[in-house]
Amino acid sequence: MPGPGRFEIIPIPGEPGGVALRRDGLYLCAEADGRVTLSREQIGAWEIFRLQLLDPVALPAGAAQGAEGEKSEAPRKTVRPLVIDRLWRGSDPFADFPAERYETDTQGWGSQHRYLTDAIDAFSPRVVVEIGVWKGASTMTMARRMKERSLDGVVIAVDTWLGSYDHWVSDEWRASLRFEHGYPALFGTFMANIVKSGLTEYVVPLPLDSINAAHVLRHFGIRADVIHIDGGHEYEAVSGDLQVWWELLKPGGVLIGDDYDRGGSWPGVRRAFDEFFNALGLFPFEHEGGKCRILKPA
Ligand SMILES: C[S@@+](CC[C@H](N)C(=O)[O-])C[C@H]1O[C@@H](n2cnc3c(N)ncnc32)[C@H](O)[C@@H]1O
DSSP, X not given: OOOSOOOEEEEOTTSTTEEEEEETTEEEEEOTTSOEEEEESSOOGGGOEEOOOOOGGGSOTTOSTTOTTOOOOSXXXXXXXXXXXXXXXXXXXXXXXXXGXXXXXXXXXXXXXXXXXXXXXXXXXXXXXEEOOTTSHHHHHHHHHHHHTTOSOEEEEEOOSSOXXXXXXXXXXXXXXXXXXXXXXXXXXXXXXXHHTTOGGGEEEEOSOHHHHHHHHHHTTOOEEEEEEOSOOSHHHHHHHHHHHHHXXXXXXXXXXXOOOTTSSOHHHHHHHXXXXXXXXXXXXXXXXXXXXXXXXX
């Protein structure tokens, strides 16, 4: 951000009280990670602010945070409301979700891996993106850790909730998709799990395929501190995921990949990771118990 200076206040037609703030041809933008940047050349939903004159006398008791000797209340969450605003136009998908209609089923694969909780502990992330959510087991591992640490952050859960090819061809996993008139109801299982585990304040679902989801986040200026890639496990799927999601990882952030087994059952995953990070000069990288992790240079 440049130093102090004058902003031009531009009223927004059709948005009572809404203004954009412009300086040197750039508009102020409220980023999803809580920062305010002077970065955009056009006005979108995230460049619209509401100005408010604060009268300190009128502030409710305890509102003046940080005063010495004062007991602070639970920290205010800023990231999730912003993400809900951007991705869901302010309408929370968990609101009034009928969780009781779904059986609790939190089966997953490697969903408690220490790389997931390590990432939360080490990065105190504001934005985590998981690609490949299934019933939500790994999402819950990360979201629960964020809740335990009272972080102001969110896991954006990206999945079509339509399953991968390997789920469609196995009788066992096909049953988990819970077809209703030819269409999977897996999304309901995921939503109910998040509601029942009390983690809705740390999760935002994004029911899209990985590539479209990446474009949506880029469009809304959302970048991730931590990314967990566990979507399609074929070579083409993993290569595509790495290409779009690495770009959306903040410098200094970490990308975790699932089913990276040298000599294991997913050779396409290994090949895609090895090729991608070889080309970036970041090979070899750490891996353990089926997951790998790579830090993005700051
Ligand atoms: C192995 S499961 C994820 C497991 C989950 N992370 C856990 O720990 O239980 C893979 C998921 O990726 C999703 N998926 C596959 N291809 C996808 C794509 N192109 N975009 C979004 N999701 C995809 C499937 O619907 C499935 O739910």
